[in-house]
Amino acid sequence: MSRRRTKPRLPDQPVMATIESLSHDGRGVTHVGGKAVFVDGALPGEAISFLYTRRSRKHDEAKLCELFGASPDRVEPRCAAFSICGGCSLQHLLPERQILAKQQTLLDNLQRIGKVEPETVLDALTGPVWSYRNKARLGVKHVRKKGRVLVGFREKRASYIADIQRCEVLHESVGPRLGQLACLIQQMDARDRIAQIEVAVGDNASVLVFRNLDALSDADTRKLIDYARETGLHIYLQPGGPDSIRLLWPETSELFYRLPEYDATLAFLPTDFTQVNPAINQLMVRQALQLLEVDKNDCVLDLFCGIGNFTLPLARSAARVTGVEGDAALVRRARDNAAANGVENADYYAVDLNGDPTAQPWMRQRYDKILLDPPRSGAQELxxxxxxxxxxxxxxxxxxxxxxxxxxxxxxxxxGYRLVSAGVMDMFPHTAHVESMALFERKRG
Incomplete structure (x- = not known):
């Protein structure tokens, strides 16, 4: 007869501690009896008391109970839901300290995992820290016990939708409207069958894609159209996969963003991958081209090219650019963008970059410069x-x-390369996400 394991009871008395450092996900780190404790809401150098929320063999988790000595870097979070919403983890830390912490995370990872150090640390790329986010996926849940719909991000380390009315980091056309969107869906027949809302903002329009699990009634369709007319937001429906999206209002809609420094306009669909922070994207493209030192005689390979975010600017300076991307739909968009911008010196290939590329025709060429922008998993196979x-x-x-x-x-x-330089980009202020850029140069001799 098997015995069921019971979870050990958590201590219910606060524990005194001093926070030693910041974890990779934005929690304060201290040690009790030689064991690491990760404390939500605490900052390095602070004297605190905490309550345990979870204990495990390797480390424990806790929440801040009382603050006795605040860090000089502590600020009041702008978001009223900061303590519960999992969208941000660092609003209580000065933005300039956030980016320093991210820079240290990058350098620590390079040294610990790669056993490398950059010869030069690049200055961090920074921009606006509020209303910066142009792409997001919002959860939607009709909570019967509360008798209402919630729209927003997940709670910290939980699957529940956080109860929030507005988001301070989302683009101003959408961020203040989360409570409004929740009320809209609450009034719909399909309140239980709207799973999420995808947000996509271009230079010319803001789009909401409603993931509707069932066909909408005429009344629900009318409610969405009326809301779109009232707010000016473009609304799409997505009853299935990404290819199933269809425009509900207005009659025509095209999203684009501009890279004026390179006289480039990039059209995209609401479900396409694009960078979430347009201000940082502009700086990122400029820095990448500066580091590559592209000239008119260069052949450049752009890996994980997407819709051409780097490819088109590269093509303005290089002899030829080859863009490679695993998503065939994005490659079609990249080709269309090249044609629309009068770029004739770019070739594109739709290839899965997680496999062996050696048989690919573009791998039989030589390149002067290479740029790669892989997903989270990196480019280990490539x-x-x-x-x-x-x-x-x-x-x-x-x-x-x-x-x-x-x-x-x-x-x-x-x-046989040197790590010449590396640095971070504040693509996601107030979160623990670390975006970075590194330059490798072939060793001579």
């Missing part, structure tokens, strides 16, 4: 094959410092 392409410079744009550090180790220790 990186080992890049050494034979002859590139003098490689710029790696990363959304996960551990993946970058792992791949940087291959470039430096196996492929």
């Amino acid at each position: 990186v080992a094959h890049l050494g034979g392409l002859g590139a003098a410079r490689i710029v790696y744009v990363s959304c996960h410092p551990a993946s970058l550090a792992r791949d940087a180790g291959v470039f430096v220790h196996d492929l």
Whole structure:
């Protein structure tokens, strides 16, 4: 007869501690009896008391109970739901200290995982810290016990939708309207069958994509159209996968953003991947091209090219650019964007970059420069094959410092490159996400 394990009872008395450091996800770190404790809402140097929320063999988790000595870097969070919403984790820390913490996370990962250090640390790329986010996926839930619908992000380390009325980091066309959207869905027949709302904002319009699990009634359709007319938001419905989206209002809708420094306009669909922070994207593209030192004689390879965010600017300076992307729909968009911008020196390939690329025609060419912008998982399968392409410079744009550090180790220790420089970009202020860029240069001799 098996015995059911019971969870150990958590101590119900506050524990005194001093916070030693900040974890990668924005929690304060202290040690009790040699064991790490991660404390929500605490900052390095602060004297606090905490209550345990979870205990495990390797580490414990806790929440801040009382603050006895506040850090000089502590600020009052702007968001009323900061303590419960999982969308942000660092609003209580000065923005300039947030970016320093992210820079240290990057350097620690490079040293610990990749066993490499940059010769130069790049200045952080920073921009607006409020209303900056142009892309988001909002959860929707009709909570019967509360008798209302919630729209927003998940709670911290929980699957529930946080009870919030507005979001301070979402674009101003959408962020103040979360409570309004919840009331709208509450009035719909389909209140139990709207799963999420995808937000996409371009230079010309703001779009909401409603994920409707069933066909909408005529009354619900009318409510959405009336709301769209009232607010000016463009509304799409998505009854199935990404290919199923259809425009509800207005009659025509096209999203685009501009990169004026390169005379480029990029059209995209609401469900396409685009960078969430347009101000940082402008700075990121500029820095990448500066680091690559592209000239009119260069052949450049742009890996994970998406809709052409780097490809089109590269094509303005290079002899030829080859863009490669795993999503065939994004490649079609990239080709269309090249044509619309009069770019004739760019070629595109739709190829799964998680496999062996050696048989691909674009791998049989030599390149002067390479840019890669992989997903969170990095480019482990691909990186080992890049050494034979002859590139003098490689710029790696990363959304996960551990993946970058792992791949940087291959470039430096196996492929004969130096890590010339690396630095962070504040793509997601007030969150623990670390976006970064690194420059690798082939060693001479």
